[in-house]
Amino acid sequence: DTEVTQTPKHLVMGMTNKKSLKCEQHMGHRAMYWYKQKAKKPPELMFVYSYEKLSINESVPSRFSPECPNSSLLNLHLHALQPEDSALYLCASSQDRDRGGSWWTQYFGPGTRLLVL
Amino acid sequence: GQNIDQPTEMTATEGAIVQINCTYQTSGFNGLFWYQQHAGEAPTFLSYNVLDGLEEKGRFSSFLSRSKGYSYLLLKELQMKDSASYLCAVRDDRGSTLGRLYFGRGTQLTVWP
Numbered sequence: 118d119t120e121v122t123q124t125p126k127h128l129v130m131g132m133t134n135k136k137s138l139k140c141e142q143h144m145g146h147r148a149m150y151w152y153k154q155k156a157k158k159p160p161e162l163m164f165v166y167s168y169e170k171l172s173i174n175e176s177v178p179s180r181f182s183p184e185c186p187n188s189s190l191l192n193l194h195l196h197a198l199q200p201e202d203s204a205l206y207l208c209a210s211s212q213d214r215d216r217g218g219s220w221w222t223q224y225f226g227p228g229t230r231l232l233v234l
Numbered sequence: 235g236q237n238i239d240q241p242t243e244m245t246a247t248e249g250a251i252v253q254i255n256c257t258y259q260t261s262g263f264n265g266l267f268w269y270q271q272h273a274g275e276a277p278t279f280l281s282y283n284v285l286d287g288l289e290e291k292g293r294f295s296s297f298l299s300r301s302k303g304y305s306y307l308l309l310k311e312l313q314m315k316d317s318a319s320y321l322c323a324v325r326d327d328r329g330s331t332l333g334r335l336y337f338g339r340g341t342q343l344t345v346w347p
Contacts, residue, residue: 159321159337160277173334207276221265221325223335225276 120144121226123208129232132198138229140191140208149191150223151183152207160207166191167213198233205230238338240322245344246312254307254320254341262328267335268296268307269321277321280307309343317345 121142130136140149148167152160165173166185180202182194191208209223237259246252258266265284269277281289283298283305295308309316322338 157340159323159339162334165334205274222267222279222282224279225269227276230274 121208121210121224123206123226123229125229126227127230127232129234130195130198131234132200134198135194135196137195138193138206138208138231140193140210140226141189142210142224142226143189144210144212144224145188146210146212146224147188148211148213148221149185150209150211151191151193152209152225154205154207154228164193195231198231200233203231203233238322238324238336240320240338240341242339243342243344245346247346248312248314250312251308251310252312252343254309254322254343256305256307256322256338258303258305258322258324258338260303260324260326260336262326263300263303263324264327265325266296266298266305267323267325268294268305269323271319271321271340273318280320312345314345314347317343319343 124139150165151163153163154160162175163177164183169185180197184192205228207228208226211221211223213220240256267282268280270280271277280294281296283289283296286298286300288295288297293310298305319340319342321340323335325335
């Protein structure tokens with residue numbers, strides 16, 4: 118089973134709203150990732166959690182706030198977003214961040230398509 | 235930084251074979267991945283190479299030459315459902331970039347009947 122789930126599938130929010138994206142995996146993976154993807158562009162890494170600790174923050178604006186409550190869950194809290202933040206937000210997980218080979222293969226969830234008005 | 239290059243678009247016909255090339259430049263190379271992404275969907279893992287040579291998985295094969303910084307994805311017996319974007323991604327482990335995957339811009343493959 119290589120399933121990563123994300124909710125909601127679609128989200129429309131105003132610039133003053135606060136919302137959260139959720140990601141869940143039950144594969145026992147210990148590394149989880151948030152990516153942002155614009156149309157016809159590759160995914161851009163935002164955050165990496167390894168063993169529930171934030172290990173990489175790619176200079177993401179503070180209006181995006183990640184949270185990893187436990188090893189299976191990853192949240193992305195959104196506040197005061199801008200229209201240019203509209204994109205597909207992808208969550209991924211891998212068995213481990215540090216080991217090589219198949220341990221590190223990232224499996225992606227279906228994404229949340231976000232529209233900021 | 236990383237420099238990952240792959241063609242923007244390719245077209246082929248059903249039943250044919252297509253090869254999608256990817257070149258990269260990175261000093262902390264620790265593996266190359268190929269992903270398939272249909273429009274509006276998440277990337278799906280296809281293959282992983284870290285040693286030189288060919289990895290075969292059914293209709294898909296992936297090749298790596300570390301000395302040349304080169305990889306290709308070979309798709310045989312093309313089907314209409316293979317129309318998608320194919321992303322080449324490189325793992326670069328250098329200090330602060332440990333655990334980071336760098337993606338190419340993707341190759342949009344269109345399969346015609």
